[in-house]
Amino acid sequence: xxxxxLLQRLAELPRDSVVxxxxxxxxxxxxxxxxxxxxxxxxxxxxxPIYGPFDTFIGTGVVGGRVPSFADMGRQSAGxxxxxxxxxxxxxxxxxx
Numbered sequence: 001x002x003x004x005x006l007l008q009r010l011a012e013l014p015r016d017s018v019v020x021x022x023x024x025x026x027x028x029x030x031x032x033x034x035x036x037x038x039x040x041x042x043x044x045x046x047x048x049p050i051y052g053p054f055d056t057f058i059g060t061g062v063v064g065g066r067v068p069s070f071a072d073m074g075r076q077s078a079g080x081x082x083x084x085x086x087x088x089x090x091x092x093x094x095x096x097x
Contacts, residue, residue, distance in 0.1 A: 003027040006042075017048035019051065020051045039052055
């Protein structure tokens with residue numbers, strides 16, 4: 001759907017609603033967005049709280065959610081790759097949940 005339609009619907013939600021968004025990169029009109037910039041616009045107009053899954057949404061008006069850190073995930077991935085390159089067998093790795 002076009003973002004303008006989405007924003008109008010968000011503005012008209014009952015107060016007891018909750019919104020979860022991952023954002024999107026292209027809307028129904030073909031307009032492009034970054035998920036973070038879209039979350040900020042959505043939070044500004046919504047009549048209900050917006051939740052999201054990314055730590056990059058913090059500071060946009062999104063009130064929370066399970067927001068793992070991309071930086072932490074990168075460090076974990078680097079540790080795993082380093083261990084594999086050092087010869088650790090994949091089955092011996094303790095992977096994050």
